[in-house]
Amino acid sequence: MSNERAALAAEIRILLSDVLGIPPERASAFDDDTELFGALPELDSMAVANLLAELEDRMEIIVDADEVDGDMLGTFGALVDFVDRKRRP
């Protein structure tokens, strides 16, 4: 994993901890295979909306409605990859 991607993953762990109200220790254990949508009870539709809004604020990206699906939020790794792609010029 590149240093850049590792730094991004660390930022997204903090963001998930903030938005989902889960302890930072729990979020810090998230790895690429950790399942999110459907596996985390905290991640309901309101939380998804807040998560996307906060990603937009912190990462300076815009997430379109048609980009949001079960795959993009399926695992922690998929979410990091999505943000990583969006941030590239």
Next chain:
Amino acid sequence: MTLASRWIGDIPAIETGSDKPRKIIVLAPLFEEANKVRRTLALLLRRLAAADLHAVMPDLPGMGEHPAHLETTTLSDLRDAVAKVAAALQSSGTVIGIASFRAGCLLDDAADVAAHWRFAPESGDRLVRTLMRTEDTTQSDETHAFVSGQSVRRDLLDDLSAQPLSSPPLLRTVRLGSDRADADLHVPGSPLWRHAEPGEDPALAQLLAEDIVTWMRSCAVS
């Protein structure tokens, strides 16, 4: 300093320091975000009163304790309420400024007040985009969208989306450190308004109250 509820005209509000001649209006975020930060804003009101200010936070139509239902509320209703609160307070003292949070900042120019302070201002289009992500289309109809668990007039959403953040001459903007947008000051803290459950951040309330007081004082002497 204790918090009290009172009516300002037909608008319910909570306040502290009502015996102080210098008054400040605090505008909460709109919709569900208001519930998430209410306790922290209550702490902030107490801190403002401790700095010798009469601090007033109105519940705008469709929000909090206001008797009007959100499903009938328009943007004019919200802006008129802000103007009314400011006018009522001006009649019994001096309103030295208005401190607004998140989408509350979209309404702060409705009050005839010189000094504006904003925390994490949210543009109308971003607010509405986030709300629409929560839409339950099975409960929406032509005139109302069911968003964030509530029925909201579509014309309120359209009007909010088109409402710009004003640029008053005396304006200070504060944001969280995690927010990359421009600000006069970035402060540490977590975005309480995005949390799943309402929380409380006494350190943030203290820091923001101090910044508001310092800024309002500098505006008063300039």
